[in-house]
Every structure is written in C-alpha cells, then in structure tokens.
Amino acid sequence: MNAEEYLETARRFRREIVEPNAAQWEAEKRQPVAALKQAADAGLMRLETPVEAGGFGLSFLTKLALCEDMSRADMPFIFALINTQNVAARLSATPNPAHQADYVPRILSGDLFAATALSEPGAGSDFAGITTRATKVDGGWELTGEKGWITNAEIANLFVTYAQCDPDAGWRGVGSFLVDATRSGFTRVEPYALSGGHGIGAGGFKLDSYFVADEDVLGGPGDGFKSAMSGVNGARVYVAAMCAGLVADALNKAVSYGATRTAFGEPLLNHQGLKWSLADVATELEAMRTLTHAAGVLIEEGGDAVTRAAQAKKFATERAVSLIEACIQAMGANGLREEHGLGRHLISAKILGYTDGSIEMMNERIGAALQKEYAS
Incomplete structure (x- = not known):
C-alpha cells in the first residue's frame, strides 16, 4: 500500500467508523478497543514499520497527514493508534529477532497494544x-x-x-x-x-x-535517553499536526454554518465581523501547517529538528484553543451542541498542550537556540 492508498483508507475509516462513534466513546469513558482492532485490520497500524517487517514503510510526512486528518474526528483515537504503531516501528529495528518475530506482528494485527x-x-x-x-x-x-x-x-x-x-x-x-x-x-x-x-x-x-x-x-x-529525545521531537511535530486537524474541522463547521445561517436578512458569513474572525483562523491554520511541515521535513531527512519541532508544537498548541473558541463563537450557542464535536476538540487541544512537553518547555528549547540561530 502506497501513501496515497493508505491515506485514502484512513479517510474512509474516519468517515465510516470514527466520526459516527467518537462522542459515544468519550461518553462511555473508555478506550475504543474494537475500533482500534478494526483500524489494524484496515492496515493503519502498519504505517512506519518497514516492508520487510510486515509494514508499509511509509514516511514521517505521511504520518503527519494521517494525524491531521484523523484528528478532525477524534484526537484521542489517533493518539492511541499512533503510540501503538510507534512501538512496532521501534521494535522492527532492534537486533533481537524475537522482537520482530513475536511482538511486531501482534502489534500490527491489533492483537497486542503497546x-x-x-x-x-x-x-x-x-x-x-x-x-x-x-x-x-x-x-x-x-x-x-x-x-x-x-x-x-x-x-x-x-x-x-x-x-x-x-x-x-x-x-x-x-x-x-x-x-x-x-x-x-x-x-x-x-x-x-x-x-x-x-x-x-x-x-x-x-x-x-x-x-x-x-x-x-x-x-x-545514555543510549536510552538519546532515543527518547529523538522520539519526543517527532511526537512534538505530530502533536502539532493533530492541532491542525482540530482547527481545520472547527473552521469547516464554522464556515459551513455561517454560509447557511442568516441574520438581518443575509448569511452570517457576509457580516464583516464574523468573516474577518474566521479569516484570522484560516490564516493561523496555514501558519500552523507550514511550521509543522517544515519540522516534519527535518525529521524525515534526519536533521536537527529540536528547535523547529518545539516551534511547531508551541505555536500549534498555544493557538489551537483560541482558534477553536473563535469557531465556536462564530456559531453562537449552536457551536456548543455535541453533534458538532467542537467541545471535544477544545479539550483535546488543551490536552495536546501538555503532551511531550508543555508550552513553557517549548520556550526553553527555542530559547536555548536563540544565539545559534538568530544572532549574526
């Protein structure tokens, strides 16, 4: 399965399985084990594991695209899936053949979560x-x-x-x-x-x-710490991609609502105040995507991504909450209805602000590089 086929499979899975059930999963306060196994059956756990180990060997940029798209429906679901597939990819590179023969196939099939x-x-x-x-x-x-x-x-x-x-x-x-x-x-x-x-x-x-x-x-x-820090840089970037997915879905719903809801004889979207507010959201969403992509390219090429990963995560997690709030505000009280999922998105954005390093820690990473990267 190539990247295009994989992402199309993921989009179909989002529409058919995740979107209709995400609110219920949260209401039941549980992990959706059956859906995660369905995702494995669809091949979604095979993302980064090399072909010779039973995976698809797809790129980090494909991972970012998956994270953004699936987060449009449910960030916790893709967060759980990604963290399991991360371990499969990691174990496929160990020198112990037993890891590859036993654990990796069971993770890829959904029989074992990690x-x-x-x-x-x-x-x-x-x-x-x-x-x-x-x-x-x-x-x-x-x-x-x-x-x-x-x-x-x-x-x-x-x-x-x-x-x-x-x-x-x-x-x-x-x-x-x-x-x-x-x-x-x-x-x-x-x-x-x-x-x-x-x-x-x-x-x-x-x-x-x-x-x-x-x-x-x-x-x-010593080696353990180095591998952990390398993994954390990647995680900070895919967390930023998840934020972009949350904001993109909120913006889509706010724009669609504004185009059909009328006030004072014309669609809400024709009113300058609302239109400008959503224009700001759209602009910041594209800035979020650009920072995320730039950091993702560095990760994929094996470059030094510490600063760019921190900048992507800082900007995405710092702005996502406010941007989703702006979309809810554009929809008025309707934005709070559970059917739209924006309340879940708002909490998800807040959660992402703490994962793999807080905004304050991102400032520390960026600050440590100021003289090296920004002084002549």
Whole structure:
C-alpha cells in the first residue's frame, strides 16, 4: 500500500467508523478497543514499520497527514493508534529477532497494544529526573519504580520503558527496556479519569523487582535517553499536526454554518465581523501547517529538528484553543451542541498542550537556540 492508498483508507475509516462513534466513546469513558482492532485490520497500524517487517514503510510526512486528518474526528483515537504503531516501528529495528518475530506482528494485527513509558508521577518534562531504577543482575536488569501519564496504559501489554541505571550520571544513566505487562513484578495503575480524553487511555504502572533479560534491553545507559529525545521531537511535530486537524474541522463547521445561517436578512458569513474572525483562523491554520511541515521535513531527512519541532508544537498548541473558541463563537450557542464535536476538540487541544512537553518547555528549547540561530 502506497501513501496515497493508505491515506485514502484512513479517510474512509474516519468517515465510516470514527466520526459516527467518537462522542459515544468519550461518553462511555473508555478506550475504543474494537475500533482500534478494526483500524489494524484496515492496515493503519502498519504505517512506519518497514516492508520487510510486515509494514508499509511509509514516511514521517505521511504520518503527519494521517494525524491531521484523523484528528478532525477524534484526537484521542489517533493518539492511541499512533503510540501503538510507534512501538512496532521501534521494535522492527532492534537486533533481537524475537522482537520482530513475536511482538511486531501482534502489534500490527491489533492483537497486542503497546506504549512508551517515559513520564512518572514526579517527572515529566524533567525527563533526566526519573526515579524508576534499573539495577544490573545476572542475565539482565531489575526495574523498580512507577510510571505515569502513559498513553494506552489502560490496554497495553507491552511498554518501551525508560529507567535510571546510574542516578549519579543524570541523563547519561538512562536506559530503555522492554516490559511485558503479563509478567511478574508488573502492576497496572487504575486509568486516569481524563476529561475529554478517555480514548487516550492515560494511566500508569508500578514495577517491583521486574526482571528484564539482557536481550530485551533496547538501549543501554545514555543510549536510552538519546532515543527518547529523538522520539519526543517527532511526537512534538505530530502533536502539532493533530492541532491542525482540530482547527481545520472547527473552521469547516464554522464556515459551513455561517454560509447557511442568516441574520438581518443575509448569511452570517457576509457580516464583516464574523468573516474577518474566521479569516484570522484560516490564516493561523496555514501558519500552523507550514511550521509543522517544515519540522516534519527535518525529521524525515534526519536533521536537527529540536528547535523547529518545539516551534511547531508551541505555536500549534498555544493557538489551537483560541482558534477553536473563535469557531465556536462564530456559531453562537449552536457551536456548543455535541453533534458538532467542537467541545471535544477544545479539550483535546488543551490536552495536546501538555503532551511531550508543555508550552513553557517549548520556550526553553527555542530559547536555548536563540544565539545559534538568530544572532549574526
């Protein structure tokens, strides 16, 4: 399946499965497991996994297009899907053939959900400050600690987990390990009741002397941190794409409403105040897309995307809430009706402002590059 075919399949899936059911999924406060398995059946989990490992080997820019389009219907759904497929793509590149033979096919088929566990109840943006400890033992490592704010924690049974191997070494001591939730020493924490975001399945787990064999170490001390930061840059860019999808859908509904609803004898869209307000939304949406694409190109080409990824996420998450609010305002009280989904979009935009680094942390990343990139 090429990129065009994949994206058409995704658009059809959005229209037929996600759009009609997203509000109900949130009302039931659960992850839509059946729909995620349907997405796997449609091939959507195979996005970035190489062809030789059973995937489609599609580009990061295709990933961005998927994230924007699917977010028009339901951001939590695509967030859960992307985070599972991320692990399949990651494991397809490990030197352990057992990962490729066992875990990857099960993720691609929807028989196994997966997640990445970086954050902890007391460590988010300060990733080097994680306290989950990995201790070397015969044949592997023992992990003890607690992870929190993990996407898919409600349903995943496989976690790429980051732990500190040497507290005195700071980030240089962070390693990454493959954790199977069905094994001894793993305890799942009750999923968080996340307003408007139950489909993400955010939650956590505790590890008590959990044994990881040497062959399930994905990155030793220092390497784990580097791979995590690389993944975070990519995540910041696809989060920006998700924001663009939320705003695009809100704008579409506001413009359509304004073209048909009349006031004072003519369509609302003919009134300068509303028309200019939506013109501002349209302009900022295109700016959001441009920043996201520029960062996405750097990710795809293997360039240094730290600053551009932070700028894309900062602008997108900082502006999305206000832009969706403007679209709701353009529709008056009708904009609050559940059938339009703009209330869910508003909360989703707020959630995205905290994922993979807050706006304040994006300012830190951008600020650190000011002299290098903006001083002559």
